[in-house]
Amino acid sequence: MTTRPQNLLDPGFELTLRPMRYPDFYERYRDAIKNTWTVEEVDLHSDVADLAKLTPEEQHLIGRLVAFFATGDSIVANNLVLTLYKHINSPEARLYLSRQLFEEAVHVQFYLTLLDTYLPDPDDRAAAFAAVENIPSIREKAEFCFKWINEVEKIDRLDTKTDRRRFLLNLICFAACIEGLFFYGAFAYVYWFRSRGLLHGLATGTNWVFRDETMHMSFAFDVVDTVRKEEPDLFDDQLQQQVTDMLHEAVEA
Template sequence: MTTPATAPSTTAASTPASTARNLLDPGFELTLRPMRYPEFYDRYRDAIKNTWTVEEVDLHSDVADLAKLSPGERHMIGRLVAFFATGDSIVANNLVLTLYKHINSPEARLYLSRQLFEEAVHVQFYLTLLDTYLPDPDERAAAFAAVENIPSIREKARFCFRWMDSVEKITRLETAAERRRFLLNLICFAACIEGLFFYGAFAYVYWFRSRGLLHGLATGTNWVFRDESMHMDFAFSVVDTVRREEPGLFDDELEREVTAMLREAVEAELQFAHDLCGEGLPGMNTESMRAYLECVADQRLARLGLKPVFGSENPFSFMELQNVQELTNFFERRASAYQVAVEGSVSFDDDF
């Protein structure tokens, strides 16, 4: 495995060799001073500055837009909000059951606590979407039960649960094999679920927005997008730290497993794309989504220091904007730059 040239460096406070601990060493470190991983604390502070609430999202115009959609487009929206309704709950469960338990850094746990709050806000946003977009109680009930009754969503959920189950019974990361299993879980949720499944869903939202439709959905999605990008960056920084502390874990076998994982995730998301797009809609079809997903998957592999495998280019011009804050005047009535005094941007060129 090669080391990613673009991976951000993490500077930990110097600690005497006799007392130094690695990030995945078993235990429950409580002391924030001296701070071993200040980058994680900085990420927590930046996340706090990005607070938003569901009540800020105005969905009134979306109701009128829904009436304008074709049957195929309404089907797409129904499937999309059904996936959203369950996706963030799965991520939150993995945070509580796996990541918080095994990442032995109080600074990182501060960030994970904040991420859990953000996942709860996302779930509330998607709940509000379902209540607004699907007024029929039976349709809403079916959407909430998507992992049981919608095959394309059930397949994605099974993919997630398999990686959660792979570490469920591990209470302490005592061996290299256990740490590798944990890394695969972390990479799955960062690169495949938040970094591919959700980014695929965002593309459908921005396709509607590029046509001047569903402004409220796009506004909320901008803020979710920024949160998810920060979640993914945090997880990759954890991977960077473990790579530096325990380079022996990052061997050819791990590379093969991660690459196979990304390939499987692309195929699962393509089943979802076929469900949403059917025979194709103007400007959106399964083949263009395949190219987009393969392009995103290659970016995730590159960020992990692995060789890209697909070689596809992004076919969606509406996903080529430079960063989330530039969406402010793009069919928006309200600034999407909801953050308060935090520097930096989320680049579509780097992580779209």
């Protein structure tokens, strides 16, 4: 007979949804289902004409923006599979993570469609997809992401407090720095164009991506708060300093 875990980060793979230990996670899953959208609902036809109205500098900005997102959501999805799903030991939470993985796939499809629409030249599209390797500003963001994935990717079980703190740093990094700071900062550019009556298709899709990302962050911070209640000793001065340093590094990137 398998003993049920006592805490959210206890090693194992609990499958029992009744009695439900974390009903709030289950409600987050249900709320996410209500927000289902598809890329085919986004009308990009007017965006092509709008792009021709932009200055070369503004076109450059849009190209970099879409190039960043083309790989950014894939990195987030990889971390979901390689890290979060493996260590958050709650079937309710894993339901939400499964839903989030679907949403990341929709986001990747959205930015792929944007690239195909905005950059009809195959060489331009190839360069955009290679941005994570060739454009220093995007490469720096990607390296920041991979640094925190690598910190926990090879940990099979969170048996020690050290490993649990490393996991928490990964979770906080992806919620606060990547889906928060990096993505929200990029959304601001989109809404600047929308305020000028431009790129309505991009703004429509971004609204839905923004809604999804907001829920992703809220879920992640709920996990952090749950762990804080269950294992308050994990949140020591060292962890606080590491989070502070991480945020400074993210801002620099």
